[in-house]
Structures are given as C-alpha cells and as structure tokens.
Amino acid sequence: MKSVFVVGAGPAGLFAAQKIALAGHEVFLFNRDIKPGGLAEYGIYPVKTAMKTGLRKQFSKVLSLPNLHYFGNVKIGSAYDVTLDDLKALAPSAVVVTCGAQGYNKLNLSGENAKGVYSAKDFVYNYNQLPPYASADFSTGRRIAVVGMGNVAADIMRWLLQDSPTRRTEEVIVVARRGPYEAKFSKKELGHLEAHQDFAEFFLELERVRARCVSCGQDVSVEKIAEATFPGLRKDNVIPTLPKLTFRFLSSPKEIIVGPDGRIRQLVVTENDLVLRADGSTGAKATDETSILDVDTLIFAIGDKHDPGLGLPMGPDGYATKPSVESNSEPVYEMWDPQTGKPIDGTFVAGWARRASTGLVGIARHDGENAAGEVIEYLKTVPEKASLHAFEVEALLLSKGLYPVNKSDLLALAQVEEREARERNLVSFKHSDNGAMLYAIAQVRAAAANRALAALQPSVASEAWATESLELVSTGD
Numbered sequence: 001m002k003s004v005f006v007v008g009a010g011p012a013g014l015f016a017a018q019k020i021a022l023a024g025h026e027v028f029l030f031n032r033d034i035k036p037g038g039l040a041e042y043g044i045y046p047v048k049t050a051m052k053t054g055l056r057k058q059f060s061k062v063l064s065l066p067n068l069h070y071f072g073n074v075k076i077g078s079a080y081d082v083t084l085d086d087l088k089a090l091a092p093s094a095v096v097v098t099c100g101a102q103g104y105n106k107l108n109l110s111g112e113n114a115k116g117v118y119s120a121k122d123f124v125y126n127y128n129q130l131p132p133y134a135s136a137d138f139s140t141g142r143r144i145a146v147v148g149m150g151n152v153a154a155d156i157m158r159w160l161l162q163d164s165p166t167r168r169t170e171e172v173i174v175v176a177r178r179g180p181y182e183a184k185f186s187k188k189e190l191g192h193l194e195a196h197q198d199f200a201e202f203f204l205e206l207e208r209v210r211a212r213c214v215s216c217g218q219d220v221s222v223e224k225i226a227e228a229t230f231p232g233l234r235k236d237n238v239i240p241t242l243p244k245l246t247f248r249f250l251s252s253p254k255e256i257i258v259g260p261d262g263r264i265r266q267l268v269v270t271e272n273d274l275v276l277r278a279d280g281s282t283g284a285k286a287t288d289e290t291s292i293l294d295v296d297t298l299i300f301a302i303g304d305k306h307d308p309g310l311g312l313p314m315g316p317d318g319y320a321t322k323p324s325v326e327s328n329s330e331p332v333y334e335m336w337d338p339q340t341g342k343p344i345d346g347t348f349v350a351g352w353a354r355r356a357s358t359g360l361v362g363i364a365r366h367d368g369e370n371a372a373g374e375v376i377e378y379l380k381t382v383p384e385k386a387s388l389h390a391f392e393v394e395a396l397l398l399s400k401g402l403y404p405v406n407k408s409d410l411l412a413l414a415q416v417e418e419r420e421a422r423e424r425n426l427v428s429f430k431h432s433d434n435g436a437m438l439y440a441i442a443q444v445r446a447a448a449a450n451r452a453l454a455a456l457q458p459s460v461a462s463e464a465w466a467t468e469s470l471e472l473v474s475t476g477d
C-alpha cells in the first residue's frame with residue numbers, strides 16, 4: 001500500500017482519488033474549498049438541481065471510501081498556505097494535481113477594475129455561493145455587455161435574463177470579436193435564451209456585418225445561420241420576452257469609460273474585419289473604427305488560465321507536461337520540468353489543470369481516471385514503505401495555522417445545512433462564507449465533545465454545566 005496526495009477535489013480529483021483508493025492505496029485529498037466538487041458544485045448553473053444532486057451523491061460515495069482522507073479549506077501552492085514541497089516532505093509515493101484552471105484571461109484595459117466589470121468565473125462563483133465571492137459586490141445594472149459566445153457566457157446571460165433574484169436587466173448585449181458563424185453556444189444552452197432574443201435587431205445586425213462576413217466566403221442568409229449556429233432564427237415573427245438579448249458582432253472591447261461613481265458607464269468597441277486564415281479558420285482584425293455602447297455592467301467570458309500560484313512549471317497550455325511527439329495525440333499526465341528537460345518524478349496532472357476549459361464533468365472524470373491509471377502503474381515501480389497516517393498530514397496543516405475540514409466535518413455541515421433549509425422552508429440552503437461554515441462545524445464538534453465529556457465524567461461535566469448556568473443567571477444573559 002502506498003500513499004498518494006491529490007490536490008483539488010473537483011470531478012477530476014475525486015474520480016482519480018476513487019480509482020487510486022480502490023486499487024488499495026491510501027489517498028489524501030487536499031482542497032482549497034471547504035466543500036468538494038469544484039466547478040460541479042460552484043460552476044454548474046444553480047437551477048440544474050437534478051444534475052447537481054446526482055453529482056453530490058457520487059462525490060459522497062467517493063468520500064466514503066475508508067482509505068481516502070479529505071482535507072478541505074487548504075490551499076496548496078508556493079503563493080498559498082502549504083507548498084507542494086511541504087507536502088512532498090511527507091514523502092508520498094505520488095502527487096496528482098487536479099486544481100482546475102483558476103485564473104482567467106483578462107481584457108487588459110484600463111477601467112477593468114471599475115465597479116460593474118467582472119470576470120465570468122468570479123461572477124459564476126458569486127451566484128453559486130462560493131466564498132469569498134458569494135459575499136462580494138457583483139451588482140448588475142440595466143444594460144449589460146457580455147463578452148464571449150461560449151456556454152459559460154450563455155449561463156451568465158440566462159442568470160441575467162431569467163433567474164437572478166436581484167436582476168434589473170433591460171438588455172443583455174453579447175459582444176463578439178468574430179461573427180455569427182463563430183458562436184460556440186451549445187443548442188441546448190442557447191435554447192434557454194431564445195425567447196429573449198430580439199430577432200428583428202438580429203437581422204439588422206446581420207446586415208451591418210454582412211459585407212465583412214461575405215468577404216470571407218460566409219453565407220449570411222438566415223437559413224444557413226439557423227442551420228449552423230442560431231436555430232431559433234427559423235421561427236417566424238417571434239416577439240421577444242423582455243428583458244431582451246441582442247448581439248454585437250465583429251466588435252472587441254477597446255476602452256472602459258468609468259463614471260464619477262466609479263462604475264462603468266460606456267464600453268468603446270473596435271470594429272473588426274473578419275479574415276480567413278490559411279487553415280480555413282477565421283480571425284478578427286481590428287480596424288480604426290470604433291463604436292460606443294452605453295452599458296452599466298460588463299462581464300467577460302474569454303477563457304480560463306492556470307494559476308501560477310501553485311508554483312509548478314508552466315508550459316504553453318498551462319502546467320507543463322512532457323512535450324508529446326507530434327504524431328502522438330495521446331494525453332500526457334506526467335508533469336515535466338522544462339528547465340531540466342526531465343519529468344517531475346511521481347507528479348501527475350489531470351482535468352482542467354491539464355487542459356483548461358476542456359469539456360463537461362464527464363470529460364474531467366474520464367481524464368482523472370486515466371491519470372489515476374498511470375499513477376497506479378507508476379506506483380508498481382516505486383519501493384514499498386509504510387503508508388502515512390491522516391494525523392501526520394493533519395499535524396502539518398495545523399502547524400501552518402490552518403483549520404482543515406475532514407469527512408465527518410462535511411457530514412456535520414450537510415446536516416446543519418439541511419436543518420437550516422427545513423427551518424427556512426427552502427429547497428436547499430448553502431452557507432456563503434467560510435467563517436459561517438467553520439463555525440457550524442465547530443459547534444457540532446463542541447457538542448460531540450461535550451457529550452463525550454458528559455459520558456466519561458458525569459460529575460465534572462455537570463459541575464461545569466452548573467457553574468456556567470449560574471454565571472449566565474448572574475450576568476442576566
């Protein structure tokens with residue numbers, strides 16, 4: 001039996017951990033968040049309750065494995081609580097990094113820090129109640145520009161148009177650097193938005209960009225675009241449900257104009273030409289022309305990046321893995337040090353940490369399990385040694401002043417949240433800050449300790465209780 005450390009408890013980490021634990025090894029799972037699940041818990045759209053509940057059940061099953069130990073509320077990295085070297089000093093036989101892609105591409109414009117300007121990831125974390133984003137200001141206004149045409153942007157539009165309890169939305173304007181053919185929404189996600197789409201304005205927008213698209217050989221007829229990317233165009237004379245959804249194609253953010261209240265007031269966009277590349281794909285080429293959009297909120301969904309704070313060597317696509325031979329498209333899970341030109345022995349990477357933004361939960365699971373397969377093979381090559389105990393790992397974390405959350409704490413927290421939901425008459429209740437979660441856990445731990453104390457030393461415990469009661473009476477509390 002060998003000890004394996006897994007960093008990150010999203011789908012990739014949990015399913016990798018499960019496979020390694022089922023192969024008989026001792027697994028220690030470290031997670032930044034108190035709760036497991038990663039983007040499955042804090043990214044997937046809140047009203048997809050059946051999917052979220054199903055995934056939570058699968059994650060609980062993984063965590064119920066006796067040789068799998070969980071340490072939540074622990075951020076690993078050279079810039080954070082515990083470094084990878086600290087972990088490696090405990091001499092695990094292998095380390096698997098599955099911390100996702102926590103960074104994001106920025107617009108790199110002045111005014112990006114103005115009120116009302118948010119990255120998609122932070123915004124999604126806010127409405128999915130991930131601390132500390134859950135309690136920060138992500139207020140939205142009436143006219144909102146959403147930059148990007150992928151499924152994350154679609155989720156955000158859905159929230160702004162339909163589900164945000166605090167929405168004041170009158171119009172969501174999708175700002176896209178290329179044209180209608182380059183939209184990457186899945187039909188299902190776009191289907192949630194179609195009722196809001198102002199098709200009259202969409203046809204005018206197609207006319208506005210027609211010549212630029214035609215210059216690249218694109219057919220800007222309604223039938224062809226409906227076939228390729230916007231099936232809703234097939235419907236006749238649909239009156240949009242308010243608030244409305246409009247599109248601004250061939251436009252890239254150029255300048256954020258901030259009002260005296262510190263909030264975005266306007267977005268200046270550059271008009272782009274569409275250019276055809278040698279491989280047949282299209283690109284956007286900025287022109288000298290600009291336009292101004294009056295907006296009070298800007299949310300940009302232009303891709304995820306890996307967090308350099310982990311302290312791992314970075315490659316062209318994120319954390320470095322061994323450069324693959326050109327003819328071989330097999331994924332590479334073993335990490336690589338570009339400086340020495342050698343693999344980092346016993347260190348693997350999987351899920352969005354290996355390739356940012358690649359696919360749905362099922363794909364992350366598959367990637368985690370594939371990596372686990374390689375880890376299990378690798379473990380056959382390393383010498384046997386006594387496996388670590390959870391208390392040794394906990395001692396390291398406590399020595400760093402951390403409050404690690406374990407599996408029984410998670411069960412206690414789930415019970416507290418279920419009780420809160422019942423008392424508030426809600427379908428579910430989710431704490432939105434770490435302090436409240438840790439406090440709830442501490443209360444359950446204290447109650448259990450008191451019960452144990454009372455059982456072991458009835459006279460001492462009841463004496464303490466009597467003294468406390470007396471004090472309460474005398475202070476009038």
Ligand SMILES: Cc1cc2nc3c(=O)[nH]c(=O)nc-3n(C[C@H](O)[C@H](O)[C@H](O)COP(=O)(O)OP(=O)(O)OC[C@H]3O[C@@H](n4cnc5c(N)ncnc54)[C@H](O)[C@@H]3O)c2cc1C
Pocket residue numbers: 007008009010011012013030031032033036037038039040043044045048074075076077080098099100101102124152155310350351352353358359360361362364
């Ligand atoms: C907005 C949005 C909506 C989505 N909707 C869907 C959907 O509807 N259906 C679907 O199937 N898929 C959806 N996905 C995709 C799905 O969420 C991902 O495929 C999947 O979560 C990726 O899994 P992962 O484990 O690689 O990374 P993540 O889920 O990102 O998990 C990373 C884990 O690492 C932890 N971590 C991060 N940094 C550190 C650190 N320094 N130290 C320790 N731990 C750390 C995090 O706490 C987290 O637990 C969505 C994604 C997004 C962004």
